[in-house]
Amino acid sequence: MPPPLVLAVSKGRTAKALVPLLSRAGIDASALGHDDRTLVRDVGALRFLLLKADDVPTYVEHGAADLGVCGRDVLRERGSDLLVPLDLRIGRCTMVVAGLAAHSGERADMARVATKYPVTATAHFAARGIQAEVIALAGSVELAPTVGLADLIVDLVETGETLRKNGLVLIEQIATVSTVLAVNRAAYRLRHAEIAALIHGLRKGIDQGAPPSGVG
Numbered sequence: 493m494p495p496p497l498v499l500a501v502s503k504g505r506t507a508k509a510l511v512p513l514l515s516r517a518g519i520d521a522s523a524l525g526h527d528d529r530t531l532v533r534d535v536g537a538l539r540f541l542l543l544k545a546d547d548v549p550t551y552v553e554h555g556a557a558d559l560g561v562c563g564r565d566v567l568r569e570r571g572s573d574l575l576v577p578l579d580l581r582i583g584r585c586t587m588v589v590a591g592l593a594a595h596s597g598e599r600a601d602m603a604r605v606a607t608k609y610p611v612t613a614t615a616h617f618a619a620r621g622i623q624a625e626v627i628a629l630a631g632s633v634e635l636a637p638t639v640g641l642a643d644l645i646v647d648l649v650e651t652g653e654t655l656r657k658n659g660l661v662l663i664e665q666i667a668t669v670s671t672v673l674a675v676n677r678a679a680y681r682l683r684h685a686e687i688a689a690l691i692h693g694l695r696k697g698i699d700q701g702a703p704p705s706g707v708g
């Protein structure tokens with residue numbers, strides 16, 4: 493028996509969203525949805541490692557996992573050297589610049605920007621000729637403008653509810669984000685048949701979960 497294919501997955505929403513997708517691909521991964529605190533879950537020939545989203549590329553780049561499931565936002569921020577053969581069409585959201593409604597029309601040459609994505613934010617403002625003082629936060633980024641910690645934020649928006657509830661408005665869209673399958677380059681060569689079969693199954697699961705054409 494070959495060793496299991498190891499997938500690093502961000503725990504929580506992403507792991508839960510994977511369960512129906514894998515099920516449509518013929519893989520019963522209900523064990524992934526359990527909140528039992530175990531960080532390794534074996535599902536047939538697959539082994540899932542449940543991690544913080546930011547750590548998924550690290551495990552895959554170092555070969556501790558063959559594949560990873562995480563957002564494009566994390567891969568972009570980390571500049572990860574991984575193959576990305578498949579968009580899983582889950583976790584769709586937008587990376588945006590937002591700020592207080594009262595200041596939304598102002599354009600400044602300098603800005604204090606709070607974000608979980610310092611690399612992405614720095615590159616974004618530099619490309620626009622705006623000198624950004626980037627303040628790295630770990631979460632609840634929408635609070636920063638309200639309390640005067642920053643002028644702007646760079647963060648993800650899904651429904652827009654968190655922006656609204658915190659008095660912020662969208663200023664600019666930076667990129668669309670979704671959850672993707674990322675693959676270690678060496679594993680892709682060495683275990684190509686198994687990985688290709690997994691990608692094939694996932695692609696079928698994605699297509700079956702897509703709304704009929706003309707809807708949505």
Ligand code: PRP
Pocket residue numbers: 630631632633634647648649650651652653654655
């Ligand atoms: C994410 C994101 C926004 C929020 C957007 O945060 O960073 O804060 O969700 O969702 P919405 O547009 O549907 O309101 P998360 O819940 O991951 O928590 P965090 O702020 O601690 O990162």
